[in-house]
Amino acid sequence: KNQVEQSPQSLIILEGKNCTLQCNYTVSPFSNLRWYKQDTGRGPVSLTIMTFSENTKSNGRYTATLDADTKQSSLHITASQLSDSASYICVVSVKSSGDKLTFGTGTRLAVRP
Amino acid sequence: GAGVSQSPSNKVTEKGKDVELRCDPISGHTALYWYRQSLGQGLEFLIYFQGNSAPDKSGLPSDRFSAERTGGSVSTLTIQRTQQEDSAVYLCASSLDASGGQYFGPGTRLLVL
Numbered sequence: 001k002n003q004v005e006q007s008p009q010s011l012i013i014l015e016g017k018n019c020t021l022q023c024n025y026t027v028s029p030f031s032n033l034r035w036y037k038q039d040t041g042r043g044p045v046s047l048t049i050m051t052f053s054e055n056t057k058s059n060g061r062y063t064a065t066l067d068a069d070t071k072q073s074s075l076h077i078t079a080s081q082l083s084d085s086a087s088y089i090c091v092v093s094v095k096s097s098g099d100k101l102t103f104g105t106g107t108r109l110a111v112r113p
Numbered sequence: 114g115a116g117v118s119q120s121p122s123n124k125v126t127e128k129g130k131d132v133e134l135r136c137d138p139i140s141g142h143t144a145l146y147w148y149r150q151s152l153g154q155g156l157e158f159l160i161y162f163q164g165n166s167a168p169d170k171s172g173l174p175s176d177r178f179s180a181e182r183t184g185g186s187v188s189t190l191t192i193q194r195t196q197q198e199d200s201a202v203y204l205c206a207s208s209l210d211a212s213g214g215q216y217f218g219p220g221t222r223l224l225v226l
Contacts, residue, residue, distance in 0.1 A: 042158070
């Protein structure tokens with residue numbers, strides 16, 4: 001069964017600190033993996049998209065890694081800001097016609113001053 | 114079932130026809146989200162319900178799109194006078210509250226001919 005598990009479910013950090021969010025998946029065959037940032041009640045914003053051959057991709061203070069062998073991805077946030085407080089959702093796409101998606105339930109990050 | 118369910122799973126319609134998509138959230142979840150994903154694209158946020166109210170409808174692509182939620186449970190997304198560019202997978206998610214983890218349904222694959 002295709003599954004995406006994220007950890008931790010929630011996280012509280014102090015402003016300026018770094019943090020790492022985890023995403024483990026059992027999706028097969030793998031097509032790509034996206035990390036989204038979503039503010040409460042708002043639409044998700046795509047942070048990174050990674051294909052099988054990519055190990056690391058950065059977007060400003062966000063760096064995503066992908067280990068296709070162990071089926072693990074991480075999202076590292078550097079020098080956190082209050083505006084980083086949001087849910088971070090990992091979405092894995094299955095390689096098939098129609099680009100089927102499997103969603104994690106997200107990590108809720110709160111950055112405190 | 115315990116998860117979010119959506120119906121129909123697939124819908125093929127002719128251009129100009131109206132379609133209605135249904136989402137049954139997890140029992141007790143107050144927040145409900147509708148998204149759309151076109152082939153090869155990221156998630157597009159459509160609308161968010163907290164209870165029966167939708168604070169922000171600006172994500173709906175046009176006035177042909179409408180959504181409602183009754184009894185704080187089932188939601189329907191209606192597309193009037195469908196166009197070919199409406200073809201996509203329409204996804205529904207629910208969460209316990211606005212800040213909780215989102216659980217996604219399997220989606221409705223809409224094809225407008």
